[in-house]
Amino acid sequence: MSEQVRKAVTGENSLENLADISFKKHSTKDIDSVLDQIDAVLEKNAEEFVKGFIQKGGQ
Amino acid sequence: MGLENEYGISSQKSTDPVTLSNRIVLAYARYVYPNKNIRWDYDLETPLHDERGFDLSRSEVHESLLTDEDQNIPNLVLPNGARFYVDHAHPEYSSPEVLSPLEIVKWDLAGEQIMKKACELDALINPEDKIRIFKNNVDNKGASYGTHENYIAKRSTDFNKLISGLTPHFISRQIYCGAGRIGIGQNSEVSGFQISQRADYIEAQVGLETTLRRPIINTRDEPHADPKTYRRLHVINGDANMSDFATLLKVGVTSIIIKMIEEDFLNAADIQIINPVEVIKNISHDIKLEQVYETTNLRKISAVDIQEWYLEKSIYFLEKRSSDEETDHVIELWQQTLNMLKNDKDSLKNKVDWIAKYELVNKYMDKNNIDFDNPLIKSLDFKYSEITSSDGIGQILKKNNLLSSFFSVAEVDDAVLNPPISTRAWLRGRVLSKYSESISAASWDSLIFDLDKDKPLVRISTANPLKGTKELTHDLIENSNTASELVDSIRERPETY
Numbered sequence: 244m245s246e247q248v249r250k251a252v253t254g255e256n257s258l259e260n261l262a263d264i265s266f267k268k269h270s271t272k273d274i275d276s277v278l279d280q281i282d283a284v285l286e287k288n289a290e291e292f293v294k295g296f297i298q299k300g301g302q
Numbered sequence: 303m304g305l306e307n308e309y310g311i312s313s314q315k316s317t318d319p320v321t322l323s324n325r326i327v328l329a330y331a332r333y334v335y336p337n338k339n340i341r342w343d344y345d346l347e348t349p350l351h352d353e354r355g356f357d358l359s360r361s362e363v364h365e366s367l368l369t370d371e372d373q374n375i376p377n378l379v380l381p382n383g384a385r386f387y388v389d390h391a392h393p394e395y396s397s398p399e400v401l402s403p404l405e406i407v408k409w410d411l412a413g414e415q416i417m418k419k420a421c422e423l424d425a426l427i428n429p430e431d432k433i434r435i436f437k438n439n440v441d442n443k444g445a446s447y448g449t450h451e452n453y454i455a456k457r458s459t460d461f462n463k464l465i466s467g468l469t470p471h472f473i474s475r476q477i478y479c480g481a482g483r484i485g486i487g488q489n490s491e492v493s494g495f496q497i498s499q500r501a502d503y504i505e506a507q508v509g510l511e512t513t514l515r516r517p518i519i520n521t522r523d524e525p526h527a528d529p530k531t532y533r534r535l536h537v538i539n540g541d542a543n544m545s546d547f548a549t550l551l552k553v554g555v556t557s558i559i560i561k562m563i564e565e566d567f568l569n570a571a572d573i574q575i576i577n578p579v580e581v582i583k584n585i586s587h588d589i590k591l592e593q594v595y596e597t598t599n600l601r602k603i604s605a606v607d608i609q610e611w612y613l614e615k616s617i618y619f620l621e622k623r624s625s626d627e628e629t630d631h632v633i634e635l636w637q638q639t640l641n642m643l644k645n646d647k648d649s650l651k652n653k654v655d656w657i658a659k660y661e662l663v664n665k666y667m668d669k670n671n672i673d674f675d676n677p678l679i680k681s682l683d684f685k686y687s688e689i690t691s692s693d694g695i696g697q698i699l700k701k702n703n704l705l706s707s708f709f710s711v712a713e714v715d716d717a718v719l720n721p722p723i724s725t726r727a728w729l730r731g732r733v734l735s736k737y738s739e740s741i742s743a744a745s746w747d748s749l750i751f752d753l754d755k756d757k758p759l760v761r762i763s764t765a766n767p768l769k770g771t772k773e774l775t776h777d778l779i780e781n782s783n784t785a786s787e788l789v790d791s792i793r794e795r796p797e798t799y
Contacts, residue, residue, distance in 0.1 A: 281662075285685065
């Protein structure tokens with residue numbers, strides 16, 4: 244990536260190098276650690292929500 | 303290149319999606335441009351022009367393809383150079399033109415924030431009918447809406463080589479950029495889980511249409527640039543991704559493959575799959591990635607084999623050229639991803655959307671002892687992609703480092719306000735920030751100034767996507783005191799735009 248593009252993409256502060264986007268930076272956390280959070284946001288009336296999500300076709 | 307997203311939309315009172323889409327775009331319009339109505343300039347658009355060299359007549363096509371008729375619907379050009387408007391029955395955000403895959407990710411995320419803000423603004427006007435937005439492609443009841451990638455390619459590239467060179471890639475890349483879907487078939491007739499949102503809606507190999515008989519390769523030839531030099535590849539087969547990694551790999555790998563075809567390096571005769579329109583669905587339905595598919599030269603290869611073939615060619619191609627750091631990185635991630643898809647799929651659960659979604663769904667099925675037909679499980683599919691409230695599951699995963707997220711909130715906010723520096727989007731975005739009150743209309747390749755109500759409008763054509771960059775126009779814009787001064791100084795320097 245050219246220096247110009249890098250600056251455009253990263254701005255000033257973070258993502259200092261592309262290694263941030265690598266397999267080395269593995270999260271050790273598991274999805275189990277957020278299941279309570281997800282439980283809290285699940286639809287109370289899932290059936291109505293699923294039925295009511297009706298879209299028109301697009302491109 | 304650029305990325306467009308048509309978002310799913312619903313509200314508390316189940317108001318129709320066209321009304322809702324209009325509401326949020328208008329709410330955002332009043333917020334960004336409180337004193338001015340800036341029109342989209344349709345003069346140069348030709349959506350019925352086919353890459354194969356003929357035009358469809360307006361009377362022959364379905365009205366949904368007539369995208370250049372001003373239907374008096376809100377259509378915004380934003381200070382970050384993007385377009386935000388109502389397309390059919392969906393709010394759509396089209397990112398500004400950028401040069402690199404990481405920029406795509408950043409300005410696509412800006413689109414999510416813009417949708418979110420637009421809904422918050424609408425909620426102030428319509429508090430009793432709050433709007434929700436979903437970054438997905440299906441309602442699981444028959445309707446599909448798109449996430450379209452756009453790549454610019456040299457006009458001289460043989461279109462038949464693009465078809466043969468890209469079809470095997472487009473049917474197989476879903477193994478790392480599929481968003482996952484609960485339900486199989488266009489109307490979810492069969493219960494189960496599949497890799498891609500979009501695969502079941504692909505019905506042709508090549509074609510101009512985008513709303514019916516959707517093709518793997520779309521032939522819309524509307525380069526938004528000098529048509530003698532460039533063609534645009536409008537890719538409609540992809541999914542909307544929550545994972546930044548998935549977006550990066552999707553766009554990064556595809557642009558490397560297009561480059562190989564442009565330079566006439568790729569001969570894909572060896573990996574032409576028989577009946578690709580069926581196979582794109584078969585690959586999507588094979589979550590174990592075990593199936594093999596027959597090639598026209600009677601070999602049997604898997605989706606991973608197809609991707610490994612492209613990877614090998616790409617490495618060889620780039621060895622012979624001066625590559626750049628970002629491209630090298632895409633290659634490395636691609637290679638590691640394919641290895642993991644073969645040996646250890648689970649470890650991609652924080653990078654690949656369909657694997658993340660599948661894990662989540664399995665957790666809930668085990669926990670509650672329910673199956674794919676249960677409404678709770680079906681609702682997870684939609685909730686994964688919800689972006690309007692902070693309780694979208696994809697967003698929860700990202701906040702907790704459980705799904706790939708490359709940019710901070712501050713960086714994405716910066717991309718909401720500012721255009722990318724390395725294309726004409728810079729000029730468009732900065733002019734709209736500084737002189738919106740003197741702009742009457744704008745589009746990808748034009749800016750129309752209304753400088754004096756007694757004089758005709760002034761149209762600046764921005765046909766070259768690689769001009770109008772920060773380097774070329776920053777000083778002109780900053781040093782001007784009025785829009786008239788800017789127009790004069792730009793016109794004196796045709797090399798800048």
